[in-house]
Amino acid sequence: MAKPTSSILVLGLTAISAFSILFATQLITQPILETRENQRYLDLLKIESLADYQVGEAILPTGELLAAGITEIKPFFLNEILTAVAYTGVTSGYASGLSFRLGIRDGIITQFVVDAHRESQGYGADVLVNVPEALEDLLIVEESTWTASLIAISTGSTMTRRGIVNVLKAIRLDYIERVDS
């Protein structure tokens, strides 16, 4: 009878030890990952420090925003007033899988970052290089301004532009709704 008990005991002790080591590792690595994540938001929103900001919980989009490819919305508040929003998502240009992040602070597009894409070299891929600069510092509510800015840099890559414009339209409506509420 001693043998089965010992067998289970060894199994239990091994599992507990493994769990403890993984838990301790998580305690060490979690702050590093959070700091890195915060730094990404600071860069995206062009904020020096998050010290004065209240960082809202990440929101999972629904409805038109979800249909447009937005996967996460992160709001930032200053004195309980919505000041900045970071949007993350994946849209389709000529090909699917155009992964991006967009930062808006005080109604102004701070940055549009393309994390990954499969657009054609020489066409959409070349346009994507210029998109961040074309959108930078434009007001998100002024649809005609950023549409014109995108048209000016995307000759021959209509599908790529259309994917970005669709996303921006959905974000614009969401942003206006959030600020109003």
Add this chain to the structure above:
Amino acid sequence: MKAFKEAYQQQHLILSLGLGLFIFLAGGQSFTSAWMMTLALFFNLLFSTTILYYLKKYFTEDNKWLLIMIVMASVATWFQMLAVAFLPGWVVGIEAYLPFIAISGLILARVETVVQTESLKNIFFHGLGSVVGFAMLVLPIGLLSDVLGLGVITFASPSGQGPLFSITILDVAYRMPIFLGPQGAIGVLILAALWIAFVRNLRGKQA
């Protein structure tokens, strides 16, 4: 050294491709991914087999495989957590695949036998031989994926602050998307087939 040679010969090329297909496909997408997967395999084999070596006296028919699975899954997850935190530049695109090393046949096929039959020193050399065999397959393919898909020879910085070096080899017009990133599985398999044929041909000529 005998253990190293045996493991290297068994692990090399075809066995890596057959049993370790999953981690091979993930590692073969770029030179950096190949390096990271090799590193992960080395640490996983080293830690898993060493821990299991000391646990083997407690092996019974009832708990042996459960112990092996707990240790291997924990070591793989542990390594993934550390890699994501401290080597973000090297794990881009493959971080989700790192724990799957635990279930890769590349390890499962040998851990039980090796742990139960070899000395600790031989276990180390056995692991090293397996890793060198795997690296011989995955590193050249990762390099070729970069060259043919991206047109560059590049290696990422472990901190994720851009590449350590990047040399453009091919003009945009000559780059082939079938070798590019996670979608390049078919390209990776073609390269593996060509590489294996090349090495076998070379070995045949030497013999």
